[in-house]
Amino acid sequence: MKLHYFFLFLVLVILNLSTTFGLSSVNSLVPSEALLSADHYHGTCPNAEAIISQTVAAWVKKDPTLAPSIIRLHFHDCAIRGCDASILLNNQGGERNAVNSKTLRGFQMIDDIKSQLEKSCPRMVSCADILTAAARDATILAGGPFWEVTFGRKDGKISLASDANSVPHGHENITTLLQFFQTRGLDILDLVALSGSHTIGRSTCYSFIDRLYNFNGTRKPDPSLSYSFLNLLRKRCQGLMNLVYLDVITPRTFDSTYYTNLVKKLGLLSTDQSLFSDSRTAPFVQAFATQPFLFTSQFAVSMVKLGNVQVLTRPNEGEIRVNCNYVNTI
Numbered sequence: 001m002k003l004h005y006f007f008l009f010l011v012l013v014i015l016n017l018s019t020t021f022g023l024s025s026v027n028s029l030v031p032s033e034a035l036l037s038a039d040h041y042h043g044t045c046p047n048a049e050a051i052i053s054q055t056v057a058a059w060v061k062k063d064p065t066l067a068p069s070i071i072r073l074h075f076h077d078c079a080i081r082g083c084d085a086s087i088l089l090n091n092q093g094g095e096r097n098a099v100n101s102k103t104l105r106g107f108q109m110i111d112d113i114k115s116q117l118e119k120s121c122p123r124m125v126s127c128a129d130i131l132t133a134a135a136r137d138a139t140i141l142a143g144g145p146f147w148e149v150t151f152g153r154k155d156g157k158i159s160l161a162s163d164a165n166s167v168p169h170g171h172e173n174i175t176t177l178l179q180f181f182q183t184r185g186l187d188i189l190d191l192v193a194l195s196g197s198h199t200i201g202r203s204t205c206y207s208f209i210d211r212l213y214n215f216n217g218t219r220k221p222d223p224s225l226s227y228s229f230l231n232l233l234r235k236r237c238q239g240l241m242n243l244v245y246l247d248v249i250t251p252r253t254f255d256s257t258y259y260t261n262l263v264k265k266l267g268l269l270s271t272d273q274s275l276f277s278d279s280r281t282a283p284f285v286q287a288f289a290t291q292p293f294l295f296t297s298q299f300a301v302s303m304v305k306l307g308n309v310q311v312l313t314r315p316n317e318g319e320i321r322v323n324c325n326y327v328n329t330i
């Protein structure tokens with residue numbers, strides 16, 4: 001009789017081991033982003049998505065310029081080490097304190113969301129997921145499309161300023177941009193569609209001043225810049241840190257005017273205008289300029305892809321940060 005129980009025990013142990021093994025081997029076969037899901041927090045923090053969207057709405061109502069800033073923050077997060085909230089870590093020598101991150105904004109809004117979530121469901125919702133959902137909510141508030149956000153990203157523990165300085169800053173050629181996107185699983189269509197977020201938001205003059213006076217060492221302005229726009233920008237750019245709208249025609253509306261601008265030589269950044277002058281990207285610019293719905297629907301698709309870049313979703317990866325500014329101490 002005792003021996004029977006022992007064998008039963010043995011069978012159970014083996015069964016248990018094999019399912020654990022089986023599951024983890026399945027997990028290691030599927031891509032990391034396949035482990036994200038829309039109902040990830042349904043059991044542990046059912047109000048997470050609502051708390052995020054309500055808080056984003058409150059902040060953007062007070063300061064509409066935060067909508068574009070939060071979308072950009074999400075891009076800068078996903079561009080380096082994937083969407084792991086590494087951009088939020090506030091350590092010396094980290095991404096957030098890199099030269100390239102100087103004009104990033106929206107950190108306080110993320111901290112506010114996080115502190116509310118820590119009250120409702122402590123240690124449950126990652127900063128990477130908060131940033132991803134907030135970028136979607138900010139897009140809608142600016143008049144852009146909706147897409148479903150999936151959850152389950154974990155927060156990374158590494159953040160290096162040297163990495164952040166490799167994020168494109170507006171002077172790259174299309175080949176370099178394509179390579180940067182491709183190494184992150186994003187293609188040429190994603191490059192053109194995601195650049196469309198420059199339909200809202202602002203840039204410092206610092207990021208395009210070379211186009212106004214001494215383009216590419218020629219001591220002449222960029223010939224692909226409209227003459228009247230050039231004169232306007234020279235007036236607005238008396239100081240390098242002055243801010244100028246990225247979309248000069250409809251600066252606060254999420255629409256396809258960004259692309260019609262490029263056709264009229266009204267692109268603000270050199271990289272924006274290059275999308276129209278390069279034969280690989282120009283057809284997509286033309287398509288989005290003439291078919292606004294094509295842009296908004298592709299933007300949603302490409303934002304989902306951006307939010308899936310190199311996500312940390314496996315049990316042994318990352319952590320749920322308690323404070324988005326710091327790696328957990330215990």
Ligand code: HEM
Nearest residue numbers: 068069072075103168169170194197201202203204207271
């Ligand atoms: C394709 C390569 C890209 C380049 C070269 C680029 C470059 C820039 C630059 C130089 C600025 C202005 C920074 C400053 O001077 O303050 C800017 C702003 C912005 N970028 Fe990009 N960007 C790129 C892609 C993206 C992507 C993929 C997104 C989002 C999905 C994005 C969203 C934004 C937004 C919303 C702003 C305005 C931020 C604000 O108003 O605070 N960008 N970008």
Ligand SMILES: *[C@@H]1O[C@H](CO)[C@@H](O)[C@H](O)[C@H]1NC(C)=O
Nearest residue numbers: 171172173174175176177179
């Ligand atoms: C693009 O830029 C890279 C890096 O600056 C450079 O090596 C390459 O020659 C450029 N390509 C073209 C087509 O201009």
Ligand SMILES: *[C@@H]1O[C@H](CO)[C@@H](O)[C@H](O)[C@H]1NC(C)=O
Nearest residue numbers: 173215216217218223270274
């Ligand atoms: C910039 O100058 C280099 C060398 O003079 C040239 O090869 C390149 O095509 C120029 N780039 C642009 C965008 O005009």
